[in-house]
Amino acid sequence: MTPQQILSTLTNALRNADFVVHDNDDDLTPSPFPGDAIAYIYRDQVELYLVKGSLHDGLKPDMAADRAAAAIDAAGLNAGPDPASALLTGRVVVTAS
Structure with a gap:
């Protein structure tokens, strides 16, 4: 897959998981759970980070990072061996499996 195809697949998966997906962090307004994801191509690789990966859905144990990792899979x-943990505090590089 090309980086553009990966980005498109990732964007669709995240939107289907109820994320609001942006291509940069300009003019962000906080969205309800699971929140905002920023996905983009940088140096021919797809990168993803969550504005607030630790965002919870009320009293449920799952965080936004868990939902994003499940959508990627x-x-x-x-997105590496443990994308949920990485998305709590940073970004991940997303590749085709």
Whole structure:
């Protein structure tokens, strides 16, 4: 897959998981759970970070980072061995599986 195809697949997967997906962090207004994701191509690789990966859905134990990791996996993409943990505090590089 090309970086553009990966980005498109990732964006669709995140939107299907109820994220609001942006291509940069200009003019962000906080969205309700699971919140905002920023996905973009940088140096021919797809990068993703969450504005607030630790965002919870009320009293449920799942965080936004968990939901994003599940969406990446369900889309047949890869973001390293533990994308949920990485998305809590940083960004991940998303690749085709």
